[in-house]
Amino acid sequence: MAASKRAVGVGLIGFGTIGSGVVRVLRDNAAEIEEKLGVPLVLAKIADLDLHSDRGVKVRKKLLTRDARELIADPAVDIVVELIGGLQPAKDFHLQALRAGKAVVSANKALLSEHGVELAHAAERASLSYGFEASVGGGIPIVRTLKEATAGDRNLEVYGIVNGTANYILSEMAAGAGKFSEVLARAQAMGLAEADPSYDIDGFDSQHKLVILVALAFGKRIKAKAVHVEGIREISGIDMAYAREFGYTIKLLAAARDTGDGVEARVHPAMVPNAHLLAQVSGPFNAVCVQGRALGPSVYYGQGAGSMPTATAVVADLMEAARALLGGTGPQLPPYGRKVSLLQRERVIAMAETSHEHYIRFLVVDEPGVLAMISTILAGEGISIATVSQHEKPLRGAVPVVIRTHKAKEAALKRALAKIARRKQCRALPVVIRVEESLGES
Amino acid sequence: MAASKRAVGVGLIGFGTIGSGVVRVLRDNAAEIEEKLGVPLVLAKIADLDLHSDRGVKVRKKLLTRDARELIADPAVDIVVELIGGLQPAKDFHLQALRAGKAVVSANKALLSEHGVELAHAAERASLSYGFEASVGGGIPIVRTLKEATAGDRNLEVYGIVNGTANYILSEMAAGAGKFSEVLARAQAMGLAEADPSYDIDGFDSQHKLVILVALAFGKRIKAKAVHVEGIREISGIDMAYAREFGYTIKLLAAARDTGDGVEARVHPAMVPNAHLLAQVSGPFNAVCVQGRALGPSVYYGQGAGSMPTATAVVADLMEAARALLGGTGPQLPPYGRKVSLLQRERVIAMAETSHEHYIRFLVVDEPGVLAMISTILAGEGISIATVSQHEKPLRGAVPVVIRTHKAKEAALKRALAKIARRKQCRALPVVIRVEESLGES
Incomplete structure (x- = not known):
């Protein structure tokens, strides 16, 4: 295939914000892309249900179709870009494209998070590129x-x-x-x-x-x-x-x-x-x-989003897929960087079992003993207080009391807050926001 | 080559800070690396003039040699890692390795900046990987x-x-x-x-x-x-x-x-x-x-530096080179992301012709008319002042006057400062630091 290929054809399913960005990037940088690949990356077909809205980019009418299946089957299409999002029919389009021997590029995080492994497996078996750089962080690689x-x-x-x-x-x-x-x-x-x-x-x-x-x-x-x-x-x-x-x-x-x-x-x-x-x-x-x-x-x-930044991620994947195609041996790196058979199923630790520092804002009546009540209940659950802040004037008899805790288990905190919330001095449900002092400290 | 390869052998020239980091990363993550590549990445040889200093990692004595040429010629070495830095003999080692059909990985920014194109060209012709991720930004990819x-x-x-x-x-x-x-x-x-x-x-x-x-x-x-x-x-x-x-x-x-x-x-x-x-x-x-x-x-x-972070960049290049080797067709991407023949020679615009905003600190005698003198000379060169600051007490009759300019050509500024420095009110050479308000505004 490598020697005979004069161009690599791109079929675009979904002509929305990112799709029109991809058309623009392919057009604006056509010369540089061709230089880098040795052959042009050509927009061969676009499928969308809406063929009439103005996307701010001009494309020839004959490139447009409402039928994604027609696009996938088109021999001029070597790589299928799916940008419609959602689980179905996107998943079917990915599988059909792979079955037809075409590489797939997608920004579909919902589909990837649900069926990514199955789809990557299909790509691996077929020795086809399966790129999803655009699914996380827009243009961030x-x-x-x-x-x-x-x-x-x-x-x-x-x-x-x-x-x-x-x-x-x-x-x-x-x-x-x-x-x-x-x-x-x-x-x-x-x-x-x-x-x-x-x-x-x-x-x-x-x-x-x-x-x-x-x-x-x-x-x-x-x-x-x-x-x-x-x-x-x-x-x-x-x-x-x-x-x-x-x-x-x-x-x-x-x-x-x-x-x-x-x-x-x-x-x-x-x-x-x-x-x-x-x-x-x-x-x-x-x-x-x-x-x-x-x-x-x-x-x-x-x-992390936007037409042009996300389009650069799609085009980077297109170029990688094109190189694998032109190389004749398929991608050197599987979709997840290792064979999907090596991806281990892993349990997610229940949130209740994790520990964090917390910011807690209580709204309590302004009377003696309230802080003692709160701190006693927290202590009863083994939660240690880092700082207390109470400096606003009472409004209709109630004041905010803000507490920051040291690391405490979510389950213990939940129990303590339920107890505190039941007390009559509490005027509103406590607001809790986790405080992240330990990011990157593994 | 792909089918028969049971391991990929790494030869390390330079057993210093980064080199010992590479040994450690290869060892610590051996299982995961083997899983990803399908075969182990094996340390086959280390060359260094100093075979006795303690690097904090243990390596078998028989891996060590003082002769880099012996390492390059060793059939167990598939990829040569050069970490000695400097132009020579590093350049010869790169060329010898490529001539011997071995991929090269290096952190040598001096060599790359001087002879990178020539070396990448040699790698391209031989269809060999030539990686230099570690040459810029340490572990940053x-x-x-x-x-x-x-x-x-x-x-x-x-x-x-x-x-x-x-x-x-x-x-x-x-x-x-x-x-x-x-x-x-x-x-x-x-x-x-x-x-x-x-x-x-x-x-x-x-x-x-x-x-x-x-x-x-x-x-x-x-x-x-x-x-x-x-x-x-x-x-x-x-x-x-x-x-x-x-x-x-x-x-x-x-x-x-x-x-x-x-x-x-x-x-x-x-x-x-x-x-x-x-x-x-x-x-x-x-x-x-x-x-x-x-x-x-x-x-x-x-x-941007340090043994372990920089070693991760070297190992990433090693894994890419190993994949290209195992794939049997060589790297899908040339060293500079495009053929070196496409890298155009380009002139660097003379600094005098570039324009920047400037911070300038003068040390001048504390007397009337000094600011007028400075601003007149600057204006004479077409340099427009953004802010002036003079708020310190005089010390031995002199005070600092700080001026920030709007964008001005370096040549004009240089002329103006030379004129100002010659004035007797000036007690020291003006200090100039460029102010970067326009980064990323192209």
Whole structure:
């Protein structure tokens, strides 16, 4: 195949934001790409149900089809790019493409986190490239880095900010641009959040990405639904203000740790120390931190979403797939950096069994003995207090009391808070945000 | 070759800091590496002139030789790792290894910046891997990222902090740990700086690394000696204090920009805005920022030196070379991500022709008319002043006057400063540090 190939044909399923970015990058950099590959990377076909909306890029009419199956079967298509997202029919398209002997490139984190191993296995058996750099961190080459750069190291932790929408909202709130609902509405109006924002702001997008990162970083298969997930809807201005006072920034954190006896994997809002690079990641940017036994800490930062940045990740995968095709022997590296048969199923440690430092904000009546009550109950569960803060004036007889704990087991904290919440001095359910002083300390 | 290979043999030339790290990483992660490659990566031979010093790792005596040529010729050696640094005999070892049909992995930035293209060409013709991830940024996978991840994009700028020793010294000075000479002496005592520190602190190490980054990022060949270089010896506590006052951190910056009509490439101390991620890079850490037309800004951060971090980069290259060997068809990607014949020779724009914002500290007599004199001369050269600061008490009749300019051509500034320095009101040569407000704005 290598010798006869005069061009590598790309078929694009899904002509939305990322798809139009891919068309633009392939066009803008056609000469350089051809130079690097030795042959041109040609857009052979585009499939989308909507053939009429303006995507800001011109494509010849005859390239367009509403039938993805036709695109997959087209002999001019060597690599199928799937950008429609979701489980079905995306999964069928991946399998059909592989069965037809075509490499697959995708940004589909939901599909990858659910069926990635099965799909990668099909690609491996067929000796075809299966690229998903664009599924995590947009334009940040974190998939490649974990597959190749840290291949000889043992990764201990992988964590970061992997959802641009949530990070944009939290950054705006931290900058005083309004409360959650206001900032969300503005982000939706600007196209930075979906009409149904749940996938992003409730943490499911981060959850799916974390499953992919865990497979790449640790070589472990975990189930998405086993990953603890909390979103950012409950983050309020008052907690933002306390975070600032204590030297923290609130971020939606996705974090995993390979303990050697199960994987810790969680997605939730967290107070990140301002001295940590993650606290500096604002707006739609993403950053992923990797803690390696030999490498120590490293950080990868860039635009986590958006048409053009994500398109560069897709095109990088296209070029790698093209090289494997032109080389004639298929990819030298399997999709997960090791044979999928080597990916071990691993249990996710129940969140209740994990230990963290916590910020807890109580709203209590302003009377003697309340702090004694709280600290007695916490002590009863073995939870040790690091700092207490009570400096606001009472409002309708109630004051916020803010406590930071030393590391405490989630289960113990939950029991203590349930007890405290039942006391009549408690005027609202306590707000809890984990404090991340130990990131990267494995 | 692929089918018959039962192991891939590694020959190590140079058993120093990085070399012993490589031995340790190969040993610590042997099982995982073998799993990923399908065969073990075996340390077959080590060559060093000193066979007696304790490196903290045990190796069998029969692996050791003082003769690098014997190592290269050894049939058990498939990949030669050169870690002795310097131009010769390192260059001969690379060429001999390639002639003997062996892949080469190296951390030798001096050699790469001087003869990288010639050596990569030899590797290409022989269809052999030639890896130099460890030559820039220690354990940061910046070589890989520029070769693969940004392959479909057009890179506009590449810049960062690429020397850990200089960054450690500047970080310590900024933290108030003493003046340059004191901090340097301490760094030397701690093994963080060489006995002869010139290569690191005078900027030559960064200069060599920048040449490598320019080739990878822009596909352009430039000469190291054409890259403007200034070191950090002249940085004083007073300039550190002014930087802090103005919201900057002084860093040894290596920066290149592809203007489309020549490359701008320079190494010098610079005031970096505190809001920029580079300002947060402290101690021995490195960070490289890439500005892509489609990708936008991205940053790669990690330990820029040290035994174990740099060893992970070497081992990543070893695994890639092993895969190419086992695949039987050689590397799918040439050393610079494109054929070396495509690397264009490019001129480096003379520093005098480039424009920057500047911080200038004058020491002048405390009398009326001095500021008028300075601003008149600057204006005469077309240099526009952004801010003036004069708030210290005179000491022996002289006061510091600090001026920040808008963008001004280096040549014009040089002329103006020469005129000002000749005036009798001037008590010392003006100190100039470039202010980097436009990084990544291409």
